[in-house]
Amino acid sequence: MQIELRQISKRFGRFEALKGIDLTVASGTIHGIVGENGAGKSTLMKILTGYLGRSAGHILLDGREVACDSPASAAREGIGMLYQEPQDFPPLTVLDNFIVGRDGPGDANRARQRRRLRELADRVHFHLDPDAPLQQLTVGERQQLEFLRLLGREARVLILDEPTTGISDRQKGLLFEALRRIRDDGRTILLVSHKLEDVEALCDRVTVLRQGRVSGEESAPFHLPRLLQLMFEAPEGTAPPAAVPTRSRRHRPGEPILRFDRVSAPGERTGLHHCSLTIHRGEVVGLAGLSGSGQGLFLRLAAALIDAREGEVRFHGRRLGSDDHRAFRRSGGSFLPADRLEEGLIPGFTIQDHFALADGIPARRARQRARQAIERFDIRGRPDTPAEALSGGNQQRLLLSLIPEQADLILLENPSRGLDVASAEWVWGHLRGQYAQRGAIVFSSAELDEILAIADRVLVFHEGRVVRDLSGDAIDYHQVAAAMTGH
Amino acid sequence: MKPVLRPAIDGLLILVLVFLFTSALLLLVDTSPVEAYGHLLRGSFGSWSKFSRVLNVWVPLTLCSMGLLYAFRAGLWNIGVEGQMVLGAIGATAVLNGGLGSDTPLLWLGLALLAGMLLGALWALLAGWLKVWGGVHEIFTGLGLNFVAVGLVLWLIFGPWKRPGIASMSGTQPFPRELWFPTLEGWRVSPFAIGLALLVVLLSLWLLQRSRFGLELKAVGQNPRAVPLYGLSPVRYMLIAITLSGALAGLAGTLQVSGVYHRLIPAISSGYGYLGLLVVMLANFRLLPIPFIALFFAALNVGSIQLPMMMQLDSSLSGVIQGACVLSALLVFGLRRLQRRSP
Numbered sequence: 001m002q003i004e005l006r007q008i009s010k011r012f013g014r015f016e017a018l019k020g021i022d023l024t025v026a027s028g029t030i031h032g033i034v035g036e037n038g039a040g041k042s043t044l045m046k047i048l049t050g051y052l053g054r055s056a057g058h059i060l061l062d063g064r065e066v067a068c069d070s071p072a073s074a075a076r077e078g079i080g081m082l083y084q085e086p087q088d089f090p091p092l093t094v095l096d097n098f099i100v101g102r103d104g105p106g107d108a109n110r111a112r113q114r115r116r117l118r119e120l121a122d123r124v125h126f127h128l129d130p131d132a133p134l135q136q137l138t139v140g141e142r143q144q145l146e147f148l149r150l151l152g153r154e155a156r157v158l159i160l161d162e163p164t165t166g167i168s169d170r171q172k173g174l175l176f177e178a179l180r181r182i183r184d185d186g187r188t189i190l191l192v193s194h195k196l197e198d199v200e201a202l203c204d205r206v207t208v209l210r211q212g213r214v215s216g217e218e219s220a221p222f223h224l225p226r227l228l229q230l231m232f233e234a235p236e237g238t239a240p241p242a243a244v245p246t247r248s249r250r251h252r253p254g255e256p257i258l259r260f261d262r263v264s265a266p267g268e269r270t271g272l273h274h275c276s277l278t279i280h281r282g283e284v285v286g287l288a289g290l291s292g293s294g295q296g297l298f299l300r301l302a303a304a305l306i307d308a309r310e311g312e313v314r315f316h317g318r319r320l321g322s323d324d325h326r327a328f329r330r331s332g333g334s335f336l337p338a339d340r341l342e343e344g345l346i347p348g349f350t351i352q353d354h355f356a357l358a359d360g361i362p363a364r365r366a367r368q369r370a371r372q373a374i375e376r377f378d379i380r381g382r383p384d385t386p387a388e389a390l391s392g393g394n395q396q397r398l399l400l401s402l403i404p405e406q407a408d409l410i411l412l413e414n415p416s417r418g419l420d421v422a423s424a425e426w427v428w429g430h431l432r433g434q435y436a437q438r439g440a441i442v443f444s445s446a447e448l449d450e451i452l453a454i455a456d457r458v459l460v461f462h463e464g465r466v467v468r469d470l471s472g473d474a475i476d477y478h479q480v481a482a483a484m485t486g487h
Numbered sequence: 488m489k490p491v492l493r494p495a496i497d498g499l500l501i502l503v504l505v506f507l508f509t510s511a512l513l514l515l516v517d518t519s520p521v522e523a524y525g526h527l528l529r530g531s532f533g534s535w536s537k538f539s540r541v542l543n544v545w546v547p548l549t550l551c552s553m554g555l556l557y558a559f560r561a562g563l564w565n566i567g568v569e570g571q572m573v574l575g576a577i578g579a580t581a582v583l584n585g586g587l588g589s590d591t592p593l594l595w596l597g598l599a600l601l602a603g604m605l606l607g608a609l610w611a612l613l614a615g616w617l618k619v620w621g622g623v624h625e626i627f628t629g630l631g632l633n634f635v636a637v638g639l640v641l642w643l644i645f646g647p648w649k650r651p652g653i654a655s656m657s658g659t660q661p662f663p664r665e666l667w668f669p670t671l672e673g674w675r676v677s678p679f680a681i682g683l684a685l686l687v688v689l690l691s692l693w694l695l696q697r698s699r700f701g702l703e704l705k706a707v708g709q710n711p712r713a714v715p716l717y718g719l720s721p722v723r724y725m726l727i728a729i730t731l732s733g734a735l736a737g738l739a740g741t742l743q744v745s746g747v748y749h750r751l752i753p754a755i756s757s758g759y760g761y762l763g764l765l766v767v768m769l770a771n772f773r774l775l776p777i778p779f780i781a782l783f784f785a786a787l788n789v790g791s792i793q794l795p796m797m798m799q800l801d802s803s804l805s806g807v808i809q810g811a812c813v814l815s816a817l818l819v820f821g822l823r824r825l826q827r828r829s830p
Binding site: 053305325326329330335337342343344345346347348349353356357358360362 | 699705706710713714716717718719720827
């Protein structure tokens with residue numbers, strides 16, 4: 001099915017997220033949508049799938065204008081989306097998840113659906129046990145199931161949002177092969193990604209978005225420098241992002257800032273068990289581990305957001321009590337959660353409101369602070385833009401700009417989650433430049449590469465325990481990777 | 488369309504919907520809508536005496552609605568306003584009982600105000616505590632505490648505070664005139680009560696819309712999970728909000744005792760707590776429309792009193808109109824949201 005978008009615009013209040021997007025995707029191709037954070041990729045895809053209304057513009061499928069004004073109507077037109085986080089029902093089995101939501105005649109016939117699931121899986125070489133509870137599946141397998149669900153629904157347009165995040169190389173290979181196969185069946189695929197390697201491997205054509213506009217289109221084979229230029233070339237008059245200072249590896253720790261003494265706490269998947277360690281001034285510490293191995297608990301214990309069941313946490317020599325995040329902040333600590341809109345920002349509050357709240361200052365001064373931060377942190381928004389209208393990357397910049405300048409312990413949970421390369425570089429350049437000398441930075445990350453590139457000390461978490469504590473030259477990819485998986 | 492005009496147009500749309508619905512209903516029972524509306528209007532704004540009765544309803548209704556707004560800002564459904572109002576009335580009655588025969592009635596009236604607010608606040612705080620420490624949703628505790636409050640007031644009226652001779656549903660022995668809230672000749676409403684209500688509106692305007700506390704309260708209501716990162720304790724703000732909510736309800740209850748009925752009666756709250764919920768919803772949880780909507784609702788309540796006499800029509804027509812208002816408002820607000828979502 002051919003997709004044609006004409007002059008699609010979207011406003012959030014006074015902020016214009018999309019400024020007249022024209023895009024044509026030929027039938028039976030894999031088409032990439034790339035762009036840095038805040039370029040408008042997610043907004044555009046949400047409009048195409050009916051989750052967001054558009055302010056102006058038309059959507060044509062095979063030359064016929066369609067409404068696409070609700071997820072249901074988009075689904076009826078054959079548009080299906082594969083989200084970054086699987087949208088499924090973990091307590092149910094694979095087969096239940098495959099069937100749920102289908103209400104056509106005979107759709108409840110389990111034997112028939114079981115057969116259908118098998119056929120579809122065979123066609124793209126996926127292997128899923130129909131009776132396995134979803135909880136036992138990896139993210140990659142759940143993604144495969146969602147993919148099969150979309151196929152089973154006769155989706156003729158598939159939109160994939162960052163499909164390779166959090167899945168293994170083998171699963172990625174399977175997914176790519178399946179995508180090529182269904183393209184050859186005549187389906188149209190839209191791939192939204194930060195990862196140019198995925199785009200290069202898969203796409204026939206690519207549209208680059210920048211600041212809500214189409215900045216260019218390219219056909220395979222792609223010329224990488226040209227794509228990067230289209231994505232990142234700064235408009236005249238703005239400064240290039242600060243370069244990332246390279247890791248020194250010769251880290252000489254200063255005085256202790258944060259001390260864990262035999263700390264245990266329940267929570268996450270594994271809890272945290274008997275954690276004892278000290279973080280010093282001048283350290284950049286990466287927390288490695290499979291997601292949910294205790295890193296999140298460690299950060300929240302350090303930030304005094306939750307209570308230790310045993311042991312004690314000392315920040316600047318002072319024992320932090322229960323629910324003492326306020327004291328933690330006052331003594332120079334800051335914590336940035338991974339789930340920015342859920343745990344970090346206040347929906348409905350503007351950028352300006354966030355400064356008024358964080359600094360306890362009146363509206364006029366908050367407006368001034370917001371203006372300064374927008375400029376200094378290059379936030380794509382205005383002082384009166386609500387937080388939920390910002391893209392993930394800009395939400396992260398807003399959170400960073402809210403950290404007090406005199407802070408000396410920065411705790412970050414997956415700080416570059418959902419950020420493109422340039423944004424992530426900017427974030428790290430800022431953090432290292434601002435805080436690494438004066439204090440300590442502790443961060444967790446889902447990307448091992450990021451930890452190895454940034455940290456000068458790595459703590460490896462496995463099943464709620466710190467199983468390795470490596471510094472400087474002792475940090476080794478294979479050793480860290482092995483420790484993460486329990487070797 | 489200019490954004491400033493939008494609320495006005497929405498308001499007009501709501502009134503038209505209500506008018507159509509109510510008129511259709513009246514026609515269905517063979518009554519002239521024009522006549523009914525005329526009686527409503529004359530019954531509420533026809534004379535100063537009638538209008539002062541409207542104000543008598545406006546005062547507690549506004550206080551309860553303002554109180555509810557504090558709770559809503561913090562994300563709480565303080566259904567317990569009714570009970571908090573009753574407890575306020577009980578507190579006031581207890582103090583005024585102590586002031587019988589005193590030389591300084593004004594002092595006792597002042598004390599009654601404080602006691603009423605305190606008891607209302609404590610009753611609300613109970614619901615707040617049960618929520619934050621017990622994990623019980625405030626709607627359940629509020630509802631439960633309302634029943635307990637009604638039980639308490641009945642026990643007092645028929646037990647310890649019963650009239651000399653025989654206890655009756657008409658309430659306790661009326662207080663002597665010195666212990667009434669001061670009023671003027673020909674006024675059925677105390678100017679002090681009106682002044683208090685206006686003061687509460689103005690103070691809330693500053694506290695909720697202008698002050699840092701208001702911003703923080705709103706943040707707690709919008710995302711209690713994130714506010715700890717800003718050094719704020721959501722629990723503390725929720726407790727403060729529900730306590731303020733209860734104090735205002737208690738104040739309303741006190742004014743019912745000392746300014747309107749001059750005694751404690753079983754139905755001392757007159758359902759203003761629940762009506763306040765409708766007022767706040769109709770105001771779309773914003774502050775400024777509240778006093779005006781409360782006035783409109785008060786006028787409906789008072790105006791409908793003479794419907795049974797004049798037209799053999801039940802006075803519940805006012806309730807029908809109020810309910811229709813809120814339903815139409817929810818409809819209009821919902822449509823607006825849909826409109827914002829699509830082109």
